[in-house]
Amino acid sequence: MKAEIITIGDEILIGQIVDTNSAWMAQQLNPLGIDVVQISSVPDKPEAIQQAFELAARRSDLILSTGGLGPTKDDVTKQTLAAYFNTTLRRDKQVEKHVEAIFSKLNRPMLEVNRQQADVLDHAVVLHNETGTAPGMWVEAKERIYVMMPGVPQEMKYLMENEVLPRLRQHPSQQTIWHRTLLTAGIGESFLAQQLSAFEDQLPRAIHLAYLPQYGQVKLRLTASGQDTLALDQQIALQFEKLQQLVAPYLVGIGDILLEQYILDNMGDAGLSLSVAESCTGGYLSHLLTRLPGSSRVFKGGGIVYSNALKTRLLDVAEETLATHGAVSEAVVIEMAQGAQRNFVTDYSIAITGIAGPDGGSDEKPVGTVWIAIAGRNGVRAKKFIFGKVRIPNIERAAANALVMLYDMVKTERAIMS
Numbered sequence: 001m002k003a004e005i006i007t008i009g010d011e012i013l014i015g016q017i018v019d020t021n022s023a024w025m026a027q028q029l030n031p032l033g034i035d036v037v038q039i040s041s042v043p044d045k046p047e048a049i050q051q052a053f054e055l056a057a058r059r060s061d062l063i064l065s066t067g068g069l070g071p072t073k074d075d076v077t078k079q080t081l082a083a084y085f086n087t088t089l090r091r092d093k094q095v096e097k098h099v100e101a102i103f104s105k106l107n108r109p110m111l112e113v114n115r116q117q118a119d120v121l122d123h124a125v126v127l128h129n130e131t132g133t134a135p136g137m138w139v140e141a142k143e144r145i146y147v148m149m150p151g152v153p154q155e156m157k158y159l160m161e162n163e164v165l166p167r168l169r170q171h172p173s174q175q176t177i178w179h180r181t182l183l184t185a186g187i188g189e190s191f192l193a194q195q196l197s198a199f200e201d202q203l204p205r206a207i208h209l210a211y212l213p214q215y216g217q218v219k220l221r222l223t224a225s226g227q228d229t230l231a232l233d234q235q236i237a238l239q240f241e242k243l244q245q246l247v248a249p250y251l252v253g254i255g256d257i258l259l260e261q262y263i264l265d266n267m268g269d270a271g272l273s274l275s276v277a278e279s280c281t282g283g284y285l286s287h288l289l290t291r292l293p294g295s296s297r298v299f300k301g302g303g304i305v306y307s308n309a310l311k312t313r314l315l316d317v318a319e320e321t322l323a324t325h326g327a328v329s330e331a332v333v334i335e336m337a338q339g340a341q342r343n344f345v346t347d348y349s350i351a352i353t354g355i356a357g358p359d360g361g362s363d364e365k366p367v368g369t370v371w372i373a374i375a376g377r378n379g380v381r382a383k384k385f386i387f388g389k390v391r392i393p394n395i396e397r398a399a400a401n402a403l404v405m406l407y408d409m410v411k412t413e414r415a416i417m418s
Helices: 021-032 046-059 077-084 093-105 112-118 153-168 189-195 197-201 229-246 259-269 284-290 308-315 319-325 330-343 391-417
Strands: 002-008 035-042 062-066 089-091 119-121 125-127 136-141 144-149 176-185 207-214 217-226 251-254 274-278 299-304 348-354 369-376 379-386
Touching: 002 021, 002 046, 021 035, 021 062, 021 153, 021 176, 035 046, 046 062, 046 077, 062 153, 077 089, 077 119, 077 144, 089 093, 093 112, 112 119, 119 136, 125 153, 136 153, 144 153, 176 229, 176 259, 176 391, 189 197, 189 207, 189 217, 197 229, 207 229, 217 229, 251 259, 259 284, 259 391, 274 284, 274 308, 274 330, 284 299, 284 391, 299 308, 308 319, 308 330, 319 330, 330 348, 330 369, 330 379, 348 391, 369 391, 379 391
Parallel strands: 002 035, 002 062, 062 144, 274 299, 274 348
Antiparallel strands: 089 119, 125 136, 136 144, 176 217, 176 251, 207 217, 348 369, 369 379
């Protein structure tokens, strides 16, 4: 079964809100063997909405839309779809009672515009929305399934989980979809693709390899789709085993996992601790670590040492080193890493210093110059990077490469110790 998702609302197109609905919906549909072939966003204009539905019906068996079901004048989805389906709107008594109950609990007067929330397409199956006033609608017409839902994320998710997905399970897809994912680090996408060229050429037609690059990392995903469940399961298992062997030197872990999560899990299992000393990244690396549950088992904290004075006071970086080499230098980043490891009493530490930009560079140290050091149980490893001229990507690249360096050192030292 092929599906298309249509998000309706000017607020999406002008960037006022980010469309998170589509990604979440696609994640729920995929395990059912439903292949999302397109995601579209359209404004609150009748002609745009109608055209989007007409085009979607040419491509897909299932069309899901979110947005435009509210009580205000800019919410025109229901009226537009009534014309599209050549039908009318009717007031659903059960929905009206539900809306009345909500306003009664809130002790607020209910206007006629609020009652209009109970107006639904005449031939639609009404999907009860326990979390809001706008119901969902399920229509089977033109040999397609159409599902209309409100755009508020929690309302959409409630309807999907309690109304839509259970119904879709009664419409079994003619195919099954499998995904197998692994994470690599320390090799670029182009080099990885060159290394895997022969492997890709021999893949069965039903199996596809996708590259999902990030800074310093590449996720590889094998996807298999088809009708012969047993044969596909065996094929993708065989190919995934081959893939793991081919990328073994760069393999971090199996599954759709973040590098920082893998590092924390690995260090936590070994009873190892970590601290940081961040200058140009300003706490971004700490954010990547502490956003993950259970990070406190490994990550003990650190310092945002933006100024030279704090580098000296918190990390014992020598004033002579700063004066001689400058803050963005190998000598300083090594002392930063050693100071963090010593003063914060951890097994490992990461230090980052650089020129994030857009100004502050020189001929000797252009914008984008970053030094990263990792202090471990067997010494310190430092590396120089020269990124671009744009501040935020430089910060993100620095943090990502620091994680790759930490992963390499922990992996190497644990191998030596084992």
